[in-house]
Amino acid sequence: MTRKDRTEGIYSRREVLDDSERRQYYQLQLKDLLSYAYRYSEDVKKRFDRAQFNVDKFKALSDLKHVPILKKKELIFLQSMGPRLGGLLTKDLGELRRVFLSPGPIFDPEDRMDDYWGWTEGFYAVGFRPGDVAQITLPYHMAPAGLMFEEPLKNLGCAVIPAGPGNTSSQLDIMQKLRVTGYIGTPSYLLHLAQKAEEMGLSLRKDLFLEVAFVTGEKFSEKMRTQLEKKLDCVMRQGYGTADVGCIGYECFHKCGLHLSNRAFVEICHPDTGIPLKDGEVGEIVVTAFNKTYPLIRLATGDLGYIDRAPCQCGRTSPRLGNIVGRVDTTARIKGMFVYPHQVEQVMARFEEIKRWQIEVTNPGGIDEMVLSIEAGAFKREDELLHTFRERIKLRPTLKILAPGTLPPQIRPIEDKRTWD
Ligand SMILES: [Zn+2]
DSSP states (O other): OOOOOOOOOOOOOGOOOOHHHHHHHHHHHHHHHHHHHHOOHHHHHHHHTTTTTTTTGSSSSGGGGOOOOOOOTHHHHHGGHHHHHHHTSSGGGGGGEEEETTTTTTTEEOOOSSSTTTTTTHHHTTTOTTTTEEOOOOOOOSSSSHHHHHHHHHHHTTTEEEOSSOOOOHHHHHHHHHOOOOOOEEEEHHHHHHHHHHHHTTTTTOOOOOOEEEEEOOOOHHHHHHHHHHHHHHHHEEEEEEETTTTEOOOOOOSEEEEOTTEEEEEEOTTTTOOOOTTOOOOOEEEOOSSSSSTTTTTEEEEEEEEEEEEOTTTOOOOOEEEEEEEESSEETTTEEEHHHHHHHHHTTTTTOOOOEEEEEEEEEGOOOOEEEOOOOOOHHHHHHHHHHHHHHOOEEEEEEOOOOOOOOOOOSEEEOOOOO
């Protein structure tokens, strides 16, 4: 079977706009979005009025900085403030296609228009091509990931196997029998699949047929990429986005940062002041997706990165996110899920025997591992605790029970000891 060329081509003309065309495009999109959102979103109107931001005075891209930052965590409270998700939506819930729920808890609305989440150009850049058989190993329930990534595959003319997470041996069985060419999931799960396949005595190049992998939700090292690409003989590229706005950036064949999606305006800002920083400076990634249904204007993602405008060999002219270097606050992203300390605290509060707790995250061999240490005299409700934890946080930690007074006096709720070399 001849392999497809996954290195060439551009999906949309917008990916190759020159600098002045791009600025003009952003300017028009933002102007249109701000006016529409001010008119139809109660929350946006309130926020603009409070900040005395006059939409008519929006003349240049740099005027956007006068709109106050919207922190991702604020969504939890704002959404509970009344109908239409607290006035954040510009239409009624019943007019949408789907509403998801991601941890936080935060609702993620999805409208009916084509390519709502905006991943199609990114999936093309990553290397997906018509005729691919693609296996999605991300969740299909509640959280948007699974269905979000079906959309670009449908648009590109690929078949989808909605496998969802887990069931590693079935996943491998499907991959062999259906000669699956594309993988969609976390990098660590791909590593896990490869390890399991080898344990079962399979040849990763002869028994599996993977040619392209889109990975997301976790950081991974170049070492891990090189290792997996070589073992599986496939192209492994990553995308970056959130459940609130969809696609923000994606890698191309040349893997030198994530090209910013053409469906959003991205700023790198000081995490405290919200003031935009210069190219190359590390700050919080602040996104304004051109989404009139759910206009999250200047959404601060909590992720840290920087902008690189050096030309890319692929010909795309969009600026790139140099790297996602970490999280702004203590909120950790473990195995692709946000783990908020206050959510963990809510779980722990149900167990009065637990005096103190701490989560420690490591990534031996590139796979996230989470240890939940609790201080408790005689703790007998291990199963109940793990069950409740999993229900709320969607992850299963390794539990360590310590005698009272074992943890150091000053501790961070989530100690992130992961390394990315
Ligand atoms: Zn490129």
